[in-house]
Amino acid sequence: MPLVNPLKFIKKAQEKGVAIAAFNVHNLETIQAVVEAAAEERAPVIVQTTPGTLKHAGIEYISACVKVAAELYDIPIALHVDHCPSYKTIVQCIRNGYTSVMIDGSELPYEENVALVKKVVELAHSVGVAVEGELGRIGGAEDGITVEEREATFTVPEEAKAFVDATGVDTLAVAIGTAHGVYKWEPKLDFKRLSDIRKLVDVPLVLHGASGVDDDSIKRAIAGGICKINIATELKIPMAKTIQEVFRVKPEENDPRNYMGAAKEAVKEVVRRKIRLCGCNGLADELEGYR
Ligand SMILES: [Zn+2]
Numbered sequence: 001m002p003l004v005n006p007l008k009f010i011k012k013a014q015e016k017g018v019a020i021a022a023f024n025v026h027n028l029e030t031i032q033a034v035v036e037a038a039a040e041e042r043a044p045v046i047v048q049t050t051p052g053t054l055k056h057a058g059i060e061y062i063s064a065c066v067k068v069a070a071e072l073y074d075i076p077i078a079l080h081v082d083h084c085p086s087y088k089t090i091v092q093c094i095r096n097g098y099t100s101v102m103i104d105g106s107e108l109p110y111e112e113n114v115a116l117v118k119k120v121v122e123l124a125h126s127v128g129v130a131v132e133g134e135l136g137r138i139g140g141a142e143d144g145i146t147v148e149e150r151e152a153t154f155t156v157p158e159e160a161k162a163f164v165d166a167t168g169v170d171t172l173a174v175a176i177g178t179a180h181g182v183y184k185w186e187p188k189l190d191f192k193r194l195s196d197i198r199k200l201v202d203v204p205l206v207l208h209g210a211s212g213v214d215d216d217s218i219k220r221a222i223a224g225g226i227c228k229i230n231i232a233t234e235l236k237i238p239m240a241k242t243i244q245e246v247f248r249v250k251p252e253e254n255d256p257r258n259y260m261g262a263a264k265e266a267v268k269e270v271v272r273r274k275i276r277l278c279g280c281n282g283l284a285d286e287l288e289g290y291r
Contacts, residue, residue, distance in 0.1 A: 001289075003070045005099045006078035006228075007130045007170050009044035009287055014204045014227040016286075018279030022046035023271060024082060024232035026053050029264040030239070031065050037271035039073040041281040044290075046100065046228065048080040051089050063096040075284040080132070082230065090120055094129055102132040102173070110159075117167040125168070132228075135163045136175030138208045157196040164201050171204045171228060176221075178209030181233055187213050191224055198225035206230065211237075215277055222279065231274050235267050242266040 006020065013020050023034045025047055038045035047066050054062065063079060070077040080100035081093045090101050103120040105113035117133050124131045136155030155174040164172055174197055177189045187209075197205065204227035210218060211233035218229065246259040253259055275281050284290045 001070060001074070001076070003067060003079050003097055003099045004076045005128055005130050006044070006046050006076075006080065007100075009076050009078075009283065010130075010171060010204045010227050012044075012283060012287060013278075013280055014225075016279075016283070017223065018283065019207075019222045019226055020044060020046060020228045020280050020283075021271070021274045021278045022048050022080065022082075022228055022230050023235060023274075024048050024050065024053070024230070025062075025066075025235075027057060028065055029260045030235060030267055031062075031069055033235075033264045033267035034271050035066075035069040035073055035075075035077060037268045038077070038275060039075050041272060041275045042075060042284045043275045043278075043280045043282070044076040044078075044284050044287065045275075046078045046080050048082045048230070050082045051084050051086070054081070054089070054093075059092055059096050063093075063098065067097055074290060076287060076290060078130075080130075082232075083134075087116065087120060091123070094124065094127060098129065100130040100132065102134070104134055106134050106137050114163065114166050117163075117169060121168045130170045131168075132171045132173060132206055133163065133167055133169035134173040134175075134208075135160050138173065138175045138178060138180060140180050151190075154190060154193060155197060157193065157200050160197050161200040164203055169203065171206050172201060173206040173208050176207075178207060178213060180209045181211075182237075183212040187217075189213065189217050189221055191220060194221065194224045194226070204228060210234075218277055229274070229278055231270075234270055234274070238266040238270050239263045 025031045066079045078099045083104045105116040121131050137153035206228040207226045208230045210229050242263045243259050
């Protein structure tokens with residue numbers, strides 16, 4: 001089937017109290033790993049790329065691969081651009097068949113952020129594409145930041161409501177204690193804040209930086225209203241480790257089908273585990289057109 005707007009299945013997940021797993025991909029093998037595991041688990045899935053990946057792989061290559069994947073499998077697959085700061089890149093993504101976009105204006109002053117997101121929402125909605133916004137700052141897992149400094153960047157519930165009302169975003173990424181990359185501290189999620197945001201905001205909420213957060217906290221976050229979970233670093237690590245291991249055992253290995261094939265299988269296992277953790281396995285069978 002063609003790529004789909006993910007909002008319908010994200011809302012289905014919200015209704016059921018589960019979450020959709022969204023995976024950052026970088027090349028053919030990671031795309032295959034994600035869609036194969038999702039198809040085996042009968043899970044609707046979001047395949048996503050950062051603007052950096054578009055630069056690395058080429059937007060035409062990436063979008064073509066994911067479109068082919070959607071045609072090959074009988075599950076709903078969406079293609080999403082993650083943390084895109086540029087209106088121009090959003091337009092390029094939509095022209096290349098992306099069905100969902102995240103506009104990240106979090107570096108901008110509030111009013112400018114709202115204006116940019118509003119402009120993206122108008123464009124995206126006119127062509128049936130979903131929009132994820134972010135309020136608060138989900139930073140990197142860098143060293144040397146105090147808890148107070150981190151908390152200062154967390155999403156303020158009242159501001160989240162005002163932001164969603166002002167922009168019309170379909171989903172909202174919230175900063176409640178996670179960070180991107182590999183944690184140098186034990187991540188602690190602010191569940192009270194999540195519940196306060198949930199009370200004020202109806203749109204499905206998104207959790208970024210979930211790699212390294214323990215399974216119980218993920219489950220609690222889903223129960224507290226998180227409907228989409230982004231997974232990036234947790235796919236990169238098994239991929240790199242598997243390739244390292246291949247070369248450790250056989251330093252003269254030179255066939256990419258061997259080391260990339262092994263890496264793909266390792267990534268697939270993590271994808272499968274994350275889908276089950278999110279509780280969206282089998283959800284495709286509950287969606288019209290996929291039963
Ligand atoms: Zn993120």
